Amino acid sequence: MSFRDDVAEFLWTVRRPDGLTDYGPTPGPEHVAAGREWQAILAEHGYACLHWPAEHGGRDASVAEQAAFAEECARAGVPRQLSIVGPDLVGPVLMRFGTAGQNANFLPRIRTGADLWCQLFSEPGSGSDLASVSTKARQDGTGWIVDGQKVWTSGAEDADYGLLLARTGGPGRAGLSVFSVPMSAPGILVRPLRQMDGESKFNEVFFEGVRLDPACLIGEVGGGWQVATATLGRERLSLGANAVGMFKALAELESTAEEHNLLDATLSEDITKLWLRVWLLRTTWERAIDEGAEPGGASFSVLKLLTSETYRDIGDLGVSALGLAALEEDQPLVKRMLVGHAQTILGGTSEIQRNILAERVLGLPRGPK
Template sequence: MQTAESFRSELREWLSQAPRPEGLHDYGPTPLDTEMVAARAWHAQLAAAGYACLRWPVEHGGRGASVAEQAIFAEETAYADVPRQLNIVGPDLVGPVLMRYGRPDQQERYLPRIVSGEDMWCQLFSEPDAGSDLAGVRTRARRTDSGWAVDGQKVWTSGGASAEFGILLARTGGPGHGGLSAFVVPMRAAGVEVRPVVQIDGESKFNEVYLTDVRLDDDALIGDEGQGWAVAMMTLGNERLSLGANAVGMFRALGDMAAAAGERGRLGAAQQASLTDLWVRTWILRTTWERAIAEGAEPGDASFSVLKVMASETYRDIGNAGVEMLGLDALVSEDHEPLVQRMLVGHAQTLLGGTSEIQRNILAERLLGLPREPQLTR
């Protein structure tokens, strides 16, 4: 039986020899449109070597890997400065959902093309008035003679312009969790309009998606009607397996920051103390992540909410330290571009994948047994 460390050695050897498509770099969870050719070529190599969709069962094209091996894979690809897959949504989020809630025909149709990288998926959950509060989703799917008709608006959709399919959370019943259902949406269907959202760093990884009388067949429904909340919770829980890879990026950012501050003559005693504090916090994050993996924690466990808060707020504070250390002029300089990008997106980390406030609510209720917060009526 292969051990975690033998898997790490095997993976490092493969990563050191695998040819890199032109322009490939570690673009994070989702490639830009301009990175798609290299991203698909890289994912095809991962699939051919058996590294795509590692945790999936063998019968669905995966390797049946453990949580520890998946975490090692995320960490080692970060060290190698390559993406761990085409994008996060298909392999890490949609695949496990379809295996648990999807019908056999859905699994047969969609899963092989996620493994191969032929189809990229996006997540159609957040809305302008329902980001962290997914129970407030207003996009509505109504029954028709031949299936469903969907109307609504989604926002912060990563990769929406490049994706072939989206996993949609829509309201099919009354208010609250029980009125939600999940669907497969072809992103080229009539009535689907994708508009890029330009970020502060100049990229457009996010999109607004408008759904106007989008017609879906009956077989677009994932699971049962009213089961959307369970689908959403499983989806969000699986986003957090890459926290060890985040620590790799943080160590790299701290090294880049120290070098840039030294070049500018701004690495005094106070700055060194700040960097040391952030370095220690990053090591604590990585060690806590390793302990959670060793103890067999699953992605939906509350321990991953602890890690999510730690990772998000450390990343944010690294960005803030960079601005204080290098000055605002660094944000408009073409020098140290990767470092500047990290500084600009630091605050976004406390929102992505569930806000820090939401994670603290989870910890208060599930670990400390505190009562739920009062819910405002709409």
């Protein structure tokens, strides 16, 4: 059988944890227990962290195999992993910048779901412009003391560890460093944020005199920008898998419209146009990987921009076409419509991506600060 056939057979025959749903890239508090158990099952059968090297428990999976696995998970209605942060972001970054001790300590627990990670990058005054983060880590003896605030941190309420971007030196990129942070450390306060879709996956995180061991530093002091951009590159690389969710959203939109006798020729044409855009997005993602595009480069800005605005347009079409006919019902399509515009903000705004493309690809002058 092909790899896809093997995956499909596994997903439809393996025992699923009670309460497991396809909760997306980040589990809500109510999904964490089932998500951890599911990650352990994936690891046991060789389907956890497919893209990792075999020496770290992965399968050196190709882009096509990763896409097939994501698609089959979507069809089966299960998440492809516990969370995006540990397997997709932290793991590859540790392999590139971490010490042998950090890799031995963290990677096996990420792969099996024993540890859940969050990403501590964005701040109230520093979202897309990460080079301006103000959370400080100052040296105290051989260790560090952290003070500051982060926001929009997905999954922080239930995370065991966080990947922290903090200022250890002067202004700009050269003054940044990255740390692993035990989220149970004294001085950390996590405050969940209630979202318009009813979930609380985002959080504010406050640091007050948080002490970190020397071993918490990832990479070099002042090398945080390189680590951060590699992390964002991995995050945008995984955006290609979102095409699966978009295909599902379009199918739900078409089905709901048909149920309410709203599927006319105009709506069918609009759905078809978006369906074609999703296929183009998926092709762009695969081409960027095949061409060896560097994380944080212009290719990934194109990918991020296409993904965000396609998500938004699918949500907008659902609202304009269905209106209260859909919003009166409790179904996944409603949440997709509610969070559609958020996709153009999180992970780097569409405006920032356009600036990057204007400067790095078209050679236009930098915009005013």
